[in-house]
Amino acid sequence: MTDAVGPWLIVGLGNPGQEYAANRHNVGFMVADLLAERMRSKFKAHKARAQVVEGRIGAPGPSNRRVIVAKPMSFMNLSGGPVTALRDFYKVPVERIVAVHDELDIDYGALRLKLGGGDNGHNGLKSMTKSLGPDYHRVRFGIGRPPGRMQVADFVLKDFSSAERKELDYFVDRAADAVESLVVDGLERAQSTYNS
Numbered sequence: 001m002t003d004a005v006g007p008w009l010i011v012g013l014g015n016p017g018q019e020y021a022a023n024r025h026n027v028g029f030m031v032a033d034l035l036a037e038r039m040r041s042k043f044k045a046h047k048a049r050a051q052v053v054e055g056r057i058g059a060p061g062p063s064n065r066r067v068i069v070a071k072p073m074s075f076m077n078l079s080g081g082p083v084t085a086l087r088d089f090y091k092v093p094v095e096r097i098v099a100v101h102d103e104l105d106i107d108y109g110a111l112r113l114k115l116g117g118g119d120n121g122h123n124g125l126k127s128m129t130k131s132l133g134p135d136y137h138r139v140r141f142g143i144g145r146p147p148g149r150m151q152v153a154d155f156v157l158k159d160f161s162s163a164e165r166k167e168l169d170y171f172v173d174r175a176a177d178a179v180e181s182l183v184v185d186g187l188e189r190a191q192s193t194y195n196s
Contacts, residue, residue, distance in 0.1 A: 007054075007066040008183050009092040010035065011083050013101040013124035016073045024143045025076060025156040027172070028100040028124075031141070034176045035069045048085030049073050058184040065183050068092070077123035080131030087132065097136040098179060099128060102156060106142030108164060109171040110196040111178050113139050115187055121152075137182060141175050 012032025013025075020026050032053075036043055039055030046052045051071045058064045068090055072082035087097065095115070101124055106112055116135045119125035128136065146155035160168055174194070181190040 006096070007068055007090055007092060008096045008098065009083075009086055009090060010067055010069045010098045010100065010179055010183070011079070011086075011128075012069070012071050013076060013079055013099060014071060015076050016071075020157070022159040023157050024102050024160055027102045027141045027143065027175075029071050030168075030172045031100045031139070031175045031179065032069050032071050034172055035067075035179060038176065039067075039069075043071065045073075046070070046086065046089075048082050048089060050082040050086055052086070057180045063184050067183060077127055079124045080127035080129075083128055084131040094132050094136050097132065098139060098182060099125060099136060100139045100175065100179060101125060101141065102143045103140035104143060104145055104152065104156075106140060106144070108142055108144040109167060109174075110142040111139065111175055111194045112142075112196075113137070113178060113182055113187060113191050113194055137187065139175060139179055139182065141171070 012028035014029030015026060036053040039053060041053040041055050043051035043053050050073055053069045055067060056064050057067055070086055072079045074082055101122060115137050119129055146152055178190055178194040181193060
């Protein structure tokens with residue numbers, strides 16, 4: 001089980017603190033938590049102002065991959081600092097970094113995987129791109145658009161609705177599957193399975 005090419009860094013984006021835990025903006029943290037659970041590991045504080053879990057995903061053998069799953073403990077709009085510090089500490093090239101984040105322009109629960117691109121007004125991505133450049137992978141988790149005239153900032157910092165919560169575990173599970181597929185099978189195969 002060798003990783004000739006080194007580890008992947010999977011970053012769940014969110015805001016630290018119990019008051020944000022169930023917000024739409026924190027779905028990246030939810031996916032990171034599930035990945036850690038699947039690796040039977042607990043998050044530990046890292047000097048890079050992040051919580052990290054190190055482990056492996058994929059079946060034993062050549063497809064097994066070493067990963068670092070991280071939750072930046074800065075606020076969302078400052079995510080780039082901790083991610084850059086983790087990249088430097090673990091020596092991860094930018095094309096092996098995966099950001100898992102909420103996405104307004106996709107229907108609730110739908111996923112889109114891609115490499116590179118803009119930030120679409122997402123402050124976490126904006127901060128990461130400023131620090132790393134745009135060429136990292138994204139697993140975009142659809143949260144849909146705010147209803148009526150609700151401001152975007154209010155919408156993303158609200159908890160999922162009770163109707164949405166009925167399916168949230170399923171969608172988070174599917175997003176974690178998509179992250180694993182991206183790392184193990186590569187972007188194209190993961191896209192063909194998960195880009196809804």
